Amino acid sequence: MVLAMSRPSRRSDSAHFLFRKRVPADIQAKQAGGKVVFSFPPEMGSGEPIRVTGTIGTEVKVSLRTRDPEVAKARNGIAQAQFQAFCEGVRRGPETLTHAQVIALSGVWYRRWVDRLRDMPGSPAVWRKWVDLLDRAAAKGAVVREIGPIVDEFLAEERLTVDEDSRERLCDAIHKAMKQAGRLLHRFAEGDYRPDPDADRFPEWRGVRPKSAEADTPKGTLTLDDLFGRWKRESSPSASTITTWRSYIRSLKEHLGHDDVRRITKADVVAWKDALVAAGFASVRKGQLAAIKALFSYALQNNLITANPADGVTVRQKKKAGERMLPYDDTEVGHILALADAETNPAKRWLPWLMALSGARVGEVAQLWGQRITAVDGVPVMKIAPAEDGGSLKNEGSERTVPIHPAIIERGFLDFVQKRGDGPLFYGDRRKHVRAKPGEARRHASKGVANHLAAWVRENGFTDPRKAPSHAFRHWFKTRCQRLGILDSIADAIQGHASGQEADGYRHGPIATLDEAIRRIPVPEAPTRR
Known part of the structure; x- marks a missing residue:
């Protein structure tokens, strides 16, 4: 079932545009009161995606977080595609996750949380209290009750519907990942930025293959330039972002020796990242790697690929003494x-x-x-x-x-x-x-x-x-x-x-x-x- 295209509308109490969509009756019956998370590319092409959450009722509506009509139009199209993917997932029914998939998903949560707070971890006392609260939840047998809402939001963000057993196992796994992240961020807050020796315990998250995977698998060749062109038309990036990202794509193509997006593996992305670091590039994580991750994420959200080969790839670059930028006196x-x-x-x-x-x-x-x-x-x-x-x-x-x-x-x-x-x-x-x-x-x-x-x-x-x-x-x-x-x-x-x-x-x-x-x-x- 293809959903009719909606147009961005205005809110009566805000200058921001609004995505507003009628929810099909079968989705209402299964998901009334549930949440759906929409994710838009960041304004400048790097940094955290813009995420907004809507509630399922007779309709779903969320702010597009922009007053710009052109940006609103692009984001409305992205939201339309994401909502359609959400509905298709609901219709397929809950997925049953394997043990490896549960641990891999908890690793996605762990890496995302650590990467988000790495540079500004706050006070060590906050993370001591964090771990203590997690220990208390386990002692009271309340892990599912207390971690459940966080897991539900995470699943909504990943556009996953899982059965109750998988959800409970994921609550336990993310509870352990939270403790691991808390201990690491506590060290960061104290000035100890050595890597987590247990960070590689999480297997790679490859997504859940839909029941109709063979029919849904994208066919043909999708070039990096084609993908970038589609993303650019929908995202309306600045001219400087277009120029910069084109140079990143050119670098990746030169490293791979081809430009077929569907042939790119995680090993390819890791090897490219390692080559950039070895060449002395200073901001690979926030530059080249962030851009490629955003492109592949867009491709995955639009059913152009079946998995993001850059997911989980990161750079553990430390600034050396004498390199940190300083203020004027x-x-x-x-x-x-x-x-x-x-x-x-x-x-x-x-x-x-x-x-x-x-x-x-x-x-x-x-x-x-x-x-x-x-x-x-x-x-x-x-x-x-x-x-x-x-x-x-x-x-x-x-x-x-x-x-x-x-x-x-x-x-x-x-x-x-x-x-x-x-x-x-x-x-x-x-x-x-x-x-x-x-x-x-x-x-x-x-x-x-x-x-x-x-x-x-x-x-x-x-x-x-x-x-x-x-x-x-x-x-x-x-x-x-x-x-x-x-x-x-x-x-x-x-x-x-x-x-x-x-x-x-x-x-x-x-x-x-x-x-x-x-x-x-x-x-x-x-x-x-x-």
């Missing part, structure tokens, strides 16, 4: 801001101030439009969002409202905005700047602004390779907040910087609270000339 920030004060070019004049006193990324402020400099509850703010002419942000959490520091206002920033009008503040002729056509790869104008600003910073003598010309402001702001005792959650809300905890989505800092924190940030003094 107070003197350097004061010096750059003094140089900015002497500039007449708008980007050089205002962007260093906006970055330093908000901790924003350069790409976020470089694409500001005048109409997004406004006031909330009497507080002057900048609304950080994708530029109206087709800009993009790093991820969903990057969209936020940030108070403007009084020192910036005192220097006449609001007067500057008023003169520039409602359009772009730092690039181009506002009358000529238009959105790129769907599928057209065009680098956003703000990228050039950001690059010119970085060159200007370097030209003025700030050449330390461990201090990124613009991003070192973001590091400085975070460090300053820490020194002033500003809560991490408040600093993260100002910077649009997720800590990796599930609770992030529930925190919405009041403007007055964010404004009070920003006002506490002192403006560093410029060095005295001798």
